[in-house]
Amino acid sequence: MDEPGLAVRRKSCPGSVRKRSRAPVQPSASCSPVDRKRLNSAEEPLAEPSCGNDSEEDMFGDYDSFCGNDSLLAQVDDIEHKYLQDEKLAIKPPGEIIPGNLQPGLPQKKQVNFSITENTVVLKADKEDAFQVGETDAVDNNQEQTDSILDELPSSQLLYFEKMHELSSVSRISPASEGRNKCVNTSLEKIRSTSSFYHDAEHRKRPTDSSSDSRSDLFKTESLKDHLKSAMTGNAKAQTLQVSKTKQLQEAVLSEEICVARKTIESSSVDIGPFYGLPSKVKDLFRQFRGIEMLYEWQHDCLMLESLQQRRNLIYSLPTSGGKTLVAEIIILQELLCRQKDVLMILPFVAIVQEKVRGLSSFGIELGFLVEEYAGSKGRFPPIRRRIKKSLYIATIEKGHALVNSLIETERIDDLGLVVVDELHMIGEGSRGATLEMTLAKILYASKNTQIVGMSATLNNVGDLQKFLQAEYYTNNFRPVELKEYIKIRDTIYAVDSKAENGFTFSRLLNFKYSSNLEKADPDHIIALVTEVIPKYSCLIFCPTKKNCENVASMLCKYLKKEFRAHREKEKQDLIKNLKYIGNGSVCPILKQTVPFGIAYHHSGLTNDERKIIEEAYSAGVLCLLACTATLAAGVNLPARRPLHRVILRAPYVANDFLKKNQYKQMIGRAGRAGIDSAGESILIVQEKDKHLVQGLINSPLENCYSNLLLELTKGMQTLLLSLVGLKIAVTYEEVNNFMCGTLLGVQKQLLSKERSLSEIIKDGLEKLIEKGLLKGRISEKDSHSKCTLTVTPLGKATYKGSIDLAYCNVLYRELKKGLEGLILESNLHLLYLTTPYDTTSNCSPDWLIYLRQFNQLSGAEQKVADIVGVPESFITKKASGQAIRKNVDSAVVNRLYLSFVLYTLLKETNIWSVSEKFNMSRGYVQNLLNSAASFASCVLRFCEELEEFWVYKALLTELTKRLTYCVKTELIPLMEVAGVLEARAKQLYNAGYKTLAHLANADPETLVKMIDHLSRRQAKQIVSSAKMLLSEKAEALQEEVEELLKVPTDIPETY
Ligand SMILES: Nc1ncnc2c1ncn2[C@@H]1O[C@H](COP(=O)(O)OP(=O)(O)OP(=O)(O)O)[C@@H](O)[C@H]1O
């Protein structure tokens, strides 16, 4: 295949990737339906939109161009002459450099596209990504004169000369190990050391490689000038070759290193290259983007584990802030770059997925892989099959599951080399835990080559998880910053001490003088606790409820001294201005009161925009205290750049439930983050009455993880059974039984279901699915029937493909069917009703006056929608006037219609604030409703795509999903497609003239910082990287489409 750009072809060793040796899970794997190749696996991508400490140095500096330089060939001539005159030079290239076969057609302007196919390293470079390298970068003292000429050359040619030179002086080359350990400063040195390493590695592997000799002989006979001429002619034709020489050199070094890394890994040698099998550039990037200079000892040990080298599954567990992510990221990069496989990273929340997409996009840009977001309504199923680049899918649990299903269905699951699960303990948490379990069980069963790596800070029954995942286990108690745990009872602070009899020992008395008024207002002495640290240090107060967060923040401000206002006053004023800007002129009155004191509350009642800027202000030290709910503890990395970080737990409760050990550990783990704090401490405020419970909490082990497949019946067991048959993973009762033995439920069956056997439960589940019309076939305990094949009905298929909860699939089908008879399309209200998530209705209690007012504002046609779905006008009127109602009206439908009124108003006004006021709901709630509606709309769309009769919904729902996803003025949508660019930021960017994705991808981060208020350099760089990534992803997708379109079918009929 022709590759765009310059191609440096290397002969690679035919060693294959070592397969994971995994105990068989199933008996009848030989004839497993997953293994049966289906004839046609054409992919139809959805039309919906896809989705540290940074160095201060500018990554996007100028570049130097060589295009249009007439004297260049003359210079090449000179250099060639000079080289050929050198008698000592023996041209024995280890490989060959071939001129790039430049692919005509689509321009590849923006990206540094760097990728490797089986035997070919491909470089594409461009202006925007060019690095600025200092004067010293390409200077070698011994070769000043030659280098001054070389300086004028494009790096591909430079590289060529360097290789020849290197080979001529092979005896002078430092040993491979030296090359790897040294931090190489100059580009030329880099080339030498890596080439030597490459050479050495190859040498070790193939001591007598006669083919390379014969190739070099052949090579010798050709004119160097001819080679260079043809290379340059090719280059000159390319639109992309206006590149920085230094950048190309760096890319060349990188390509060499990746090549070496791949080879060494393929040879399964213990010696795995410069940086854990990765190019040394990766190390530089971790330093540049994350400020990480060295790996912790445990990180090194973990990466060197034999189990990892052999690609066995792994679970690792370390305390919070132990640095688990870095290990996972290195393993991910190894898979993407060295093994050339796609990777799925599963994270617990949408916001964390977006943060990760932002954080890893810059790595993708630099290292040449794609980062694809699978969260909310974003993500394509199945994912686009990439021609060259590998993809890192970053997904929520739900989207990760849908992605794996689509890969199994299209028989592409083997493309997935690695699945990384962060917060693995989530497997024990509700329906999301059940979904995670299904995903992993399917991967284990359907792909023997996909490695699974899971991590967590809070695991207890690891044995069960190990058995389920057939994984090795690594653990360590390492914590980079000491965390001191205290509890406070009345006015005494005790240190938590597991060796003490009751779990804690006296530490000190709290020093405070309270008036009787203050004592009443603050009986728990929160003011005394926080004023010990703020404003110099930072403090988080975890509160049991949202209301409590607001109350604590307000109370503190009431009694704090005026001096607190003076601390970073100007920045706090700016913060309020910023809040006002994102609130379209409104600021929450509580925040308005608390921010001047450096205090804010933080919970799900805030909009995403508000949460984000509050988190940023806290990280930057403008805010010194947040009163927050437990959501802040779950994975949000909230670095407070101060030497001490105190976490106070207001009470040992989350809502009305006593704190679990896992929750406690997650909360206190926010204190003392590595690289940021030098110390951390936590104080749990305890009432006398809870003392014994807290003792239990402190002394108890972490909670166990149990399978949720049984607890979450329709979202768990039944969903799994349906998709097993639907995806043809297991299509007989016997096969389903075999599969289920390999789940966590299978491992824990004795514990979880004492009364009934697992096979009885499975039989029940399958029968229910047949009853619901989702499966067809017969199940009987008698052996003769256990081999009967089950098949999925179209409704069943639509249900699992759309990830629809089985509790609602029939009602959804009926409602959509009814819609076909008379869908009101005067506005989108009727469609919105159909895509309002069913599970949001249970915790909604309409305000009847508002209901009536909103109803009355609808047009006649819109009012008909209410009637069609089953909510008569008389019902609303009577409810609003407090009259008794005899008629039986389904409350779920009434609530759902009410919520669709909210969504309808939102789409019309695109203003969360005014809508939340109109419906008397918190703005955070309104926004969450919007997000879940967007996500559910994309599910309903996929449901409809599977059912021929619903073809008409496809176009309607595609557009609606897009509107719900962004719910902003149309012009902001292209900007908001970039991960983490929320409405407020999009508005700022748009107003500053950045109107399209291309504007953002080509923006200069420095200019952005200057033009956009409250935008840090790090954020600006992340925005540009994410935009570049998205643009590159879109361009690749189009290229793939073109290729697919132009592919000549292999089965064209021929005449004889
Ligand atoms: N080798 C290292 N040197 C310096 N800082 C590091 C190193 N490894 C990780 N860090 C930093 O430590 C901080 C915490 O790391 P990370 O988020 O990976 O912790 P974690 O183990 O995943 O904790 P949690 O369980 O809370 O998610 C991050 O800011 C990260 O950049």
Ligand SMILES: [Mg+2]
């Ligand atoms: Mg983590």
